[in-house]
Amino acid sequence: MSTIFSKIIRGEADADIVYQDDRVTCFRDINPAAPVHILIVPNKEIATVNDLSDEDQVLVGYMFLTAKRLAREEGIHESGYRLIINCNRDGGQVVDHLHLHLMGGRPMGPMVVR
Ligand code: 5GP
Numbered sequence: 863m864s865t866i867f868s869k870i871i872r873g874e875a876d877a878d879i880v881y882q883d884d885r886v887t888c889f890r891d892i893n894p895a896a897p898v899h900i901l902i903v904p905n906k907e908i909a910t911v912n913d914l915s916d917e918d919q920v921l922v923g924y925m926f927l928t929a930k931r932l933a934r935e936e937g938i939h940e941s942g943y944r945l946i947i948n949c950n951r952d953g954g955q956v957v958d959h960l961h962l963h964l965m966g967g968r969p970m971g972p973m974v975v976r
Contacts, residue, residue, distance in 0.1 A: 863907055863958055864907065871887045871903065880935075888902045888928060901962070902925050903959060904960055908959070911949045912950070944966065946962070
């Protein structure tokens, strides 16, 4: 299931990486929907939320803690931000490598289009 995100994680494709360690790679979205739009991506190749298993519990928590820390570093922790994970077609997932969107820097508007 390797996607462009695996290439970014391995340093084989360019991205504006803001943080990387042995568990996650975080980089700015190439087509940002907000002044701050960072993708928090597990280095492990997990396609969708549907593909998470019990062994990923700590990793998913770490993704959220990383998002919280990056929100503070980007100066949007007080104004607020939105965290989104899309899953499959109706969820709007385009890249089949699990990722958490961190978006902020402006009011994010209604949660979904009605
Ligand atoms: P999804 O719709 O799958 O939840 O979100 C995928 C996101 O990845 C989109 O916001 C899209 O702009 C971003 N994206 C897709 N390809 C690339 C890429 O090659 N580099 C970066 N930095 N972002 C990408």
